[in-house]
Amino acid sequence: MTSLSEASPVxxxxxxxxxxxxxxxxxxxxxxxxxxxxxxLHAQAITTAGAVDGKAGRRGTVSDWLAMEQARGISxxxxxxQFEYRDAVINLVDTPGHADFSEDxxxxxxxxxxxxxxxxASKGLEVQTMxxxxxxxQRGLPIITIINKWDRPGLDALALMxxxxxxxxxxxxxxxxxxxxxxxxxxxxxxxxGDFIGFNRTPGGATRAHTIRLSPxxxxxxxxxxxxxxxxxxxxxxxxxxTHDEALFLANQTTPVLFCAAVVNFGVRELLDTLVDSAxxxxxxLDVSGTPRAVESDFSxxxxxxxxxxxxxxxxxVAFVRVCSGLFRRGMTATHSATGRPFATKYAQQLFGxxxxxxxxxxxxxxxxxxxxxxxxxxxxxxEGTPVEFPRLPMFSPExxxxxxxxxxxxxxxxxxGIEQLDYEGVIQVMRSPARGDGAPVxxxxxxxxxxxxxxxxxxxxxSAIRYEQLPYEVARITxxxxxxxxxxxxxxxxxxxxxxxxxxxxxxxWRLQAFSRLHPTLTFGEMADSPTR
Ligand code: G4P
Numbered sequence: 001m002t003s004l005s006e007a008s009p010v011x012x013x014x015x016x017x018x019x020x021x022x023x024x025x026x027x028x029x030x031x032x033x034x035x036x037x038x039x040x041l042h043a044q045a046i047t048t049a050g051a052v053d054g055k056a057g058r059r060g061t062v063s064d065w066l067a068m069e070q071a072r073g074i075s076x077x078x079x080x081x082q083f084e085y086r087d088a089v090i091n092l093v094d095t096p097g098h099a100d101f102s103e104d105x106x107x108x109x110x111x112x113x114x115x116x117x118x119x120x121a122s123k124g125l126e127v128q129t130m131x132x133x134x135x136x137x138q139r140g141l142p143i144i145t146i147i148n149k150w151d152r153p154g155l156d157a158l159a160l161m162x163x164x165x166x167x168x169x170x171x172x173x174x175x176x177x178x179x180x181x182x183x184x185x186x187x188x189x190x191x192x193x194g195d196f197i198g199f200n201r202t203p204g205g206a207t208r209a210h211t212i213r214l215s216p217x218x219x220x221x222x223x224x225x226x227x228x229x230x231x232x233x234x235x236x237x238x239x240x241x242x243t244h245d246e247a248l249f250l251a252n253q254t255t256p257v258l259f260c261a262a263v264v265n266f267g268v269r270e271l272l273d274t275l276v277d278s279a280x281x282x283x284x285x286l287d288v289s290g291t292p293r294a295v296e297s298d299f300s301x302x303x304x305x306x307x308x309x310x311x312x313x314x315x316x317x318v319a320f321v322r323v324c325s326g327l328f329r330r331g332m333t334a335t336h337s338a339t340g341r342p343f344a345t346k347y348a349q350q351l352f353g354x355x356x357x358x359x360x361x362x363x364x365x366x367x368x369x370x371x372x373x374x375x376x377x378x379x380x381x382x383x384e385g386t387p388v389e390f391p392r393l394p395m396f397s398p399e400x401x402x403x404x405x406x407x408x409x410x411x412x413x414x415x416x417x418g419i420e421q422l423d424y425e426g427v428i429q430v431m432r433s434p435a436r437g438d439g440a441p442v443x444x445x446x447x448x449x450x451x452x453x454x455x456x457x458x459x460x461x462x463x464s465a466i467r468y469e470q471l472p473y474e475v476a477r478i479t480x481x482x483x484x485x486x487x488x489x490x491x492x493x494x495x496x497x498x499x500x501x502x503x504x505x506x507x508x509x510x511w512r513l514q515a516f517s518r519l520h521p522t523l524t525f526g527e528m529a530d531s532p533t534r
Contacts, residue, residue, distance in 0.1 A: 007327040009296035016282045016295050019365030020275045021091040026118035027126035031148045035262040042268050043083040080367035088276040107393050109135050111304040111322035114279040117145045121154030121182050124163050143255045151261035154182030173244045174257040179230040189234050199266045282364035285324040288389050295364045298385030299326035303376050306425045319373035328362040337381040337389045347371035378426045397528035398429050398444030401473045407465035418462030423499050428454050431496035431504055473506035475513050478526030
């Protein structure tokens with residue numbers, strides 16, 4: 001590519017228009033890693049299946065990278081994978097795979113333009129899927145639904161549509177309809193054409209699935225009763241108005257549905273086509289004052305994730321930036337809105353799992369990882385030209401609290417550095433009080449697995465084993481100096497200072513908070529969620 005020092009608005013809009021930036025939301029085990037791998041395989045970003053999932057027994061890892069993730073088979077951290085399909089550029093932003101990581105996931109979902117909701121055909125909508133769905137709804141993200149594992153016995157297809165409708169409020173508008181019951185997946189009706197797309201299994205799913213296309217008449221002959229049933233069911237959908245409508249999908253009222261068996265690469269091409277044909281591309285993002293930043297204006301972006309220790313050779317701080325407008329050029333100097341200082345982007349790289357390869361340009365919708373970005377924090381904005389500040393990302397209220405100590409006192413320095421770093425990354429909230437002393441911070445987590453992540457990272461990345469002391473608190477609220485004074489010496493209440501300076505009151509139970517509030521009706525508490533990340 002010739003060097004681009006700037007791009008015309010027309011070019012920026014054209015490149016932004018090619019981008020499809022999405023995340024997959026699912027309950028653990030629904031098949032997210034398998035689907036990611038299958039998507040990459042279809043897009044020919046990787047040549048052999050097995051390069052994505054980090055589970056024991058499979059080959060290397062693309063989207064998961066912490067040793068712990070591999071051991072547990074869950075994805076704790078987020079990376080972005082970019083590949084080309086048809087004339088589009090697909091950015092798949094990996095969401096953390098565990099129910100505990102809602103905060104982290106929320107940040108990722110703030111950086112995408114659409115979500116793919118992956119549902120296990122035998123389980124229907126599970127807890128984590130519903131939680132993530134709620135976040136998508138709050139963000140107004142259009143959702144494409146994939147019913148996965150259709151090669152295995154599962155729930156009835158119409159019953160699944162009912163469940164989606166009742167539990168999410170979205171009208172499912174299947175783009176394909178399965179021929180053959182779950183467990184006997186013959187293929188699908190492509191509703192737009194009425195054709196039958198039959199799948200031939202490929203051994204082990206190691207290559208792209210071969211598909212055959214038959215006209216309805218040919219399919220009726222080949223598939224007999226299975227075909228007739230599917231056609232009848234498809235007719236019902238049409239009668240009920242469950243047909244794809246682009247405007248309703250983009251308005252978050254309907255969800256296109258595809259039937260899929262990711263493990264054998266069934267239905268994956270259809271997902272890619274749907275992303276390219278129907279998923280939205282970058283829209284002007286609103287700044288703190290509610291003013292949209294035009295996609296074709298000067299470069300701007302915001303940090304949705306920071307991470308350290310991705311490369312065990314040199315422990316870099318990587319800030320993941322979602323480009324919102326304009327052309328990002330490696331080496332450019334942008335302004336860091338939080339400090340007003342220049343920020344050099346010399347080390348920008350695009351992240352494909354562990355193997356970060358350098359990226360020279362990025363367009364609205366893309367995600368770049370900026371290495372050595374220790375001054376950038378989650379929620380920070382970067383821009384060139386006209387200043388912009390995007391709204392900060394909300395923090396969630398922790399419900400689990402532990403005091404943390406170095407297991408080995410001689411590792412105090414490593415301990416401090418590690419805690420500081422994890423705090424900065426937003427892995428966990430860190431609070432302190434004079435009574436406990438600087439060496440014994442209190443950690444607040446939204447879910448208990450976060451503590452395991454901290455333990456693992458402290459040991460592996462910072463060389464400091466830690467021990468925890470469980471604290472008897474369940475509720476946290478923001479208070480002020482007057483409130484803190486009132487709570488001094490109260491039983492089952494403790495006030496700590498969070499690293500951003502906020503005073504946080506911890507209560508043993510919600511009941512304790514209520515009882516205290518009743519005694520002091522003039523005292524008001526802030527929700528942790530109202531206090532943005534900084
Ligand atoms: P996750 O990232 O959402 O947690 O799920 P993952 O892809 O790891 O898939 C969870 C399990 O479901 C895996 O089985 C995987 O092979 C299986 N799976 C995923 N998609 C399909 C599908 O379309 N059909 C069927 N039948 N199975 C599917 P596992 O036993 O945990 O691992 P493995 O031994 O198969 O690798």
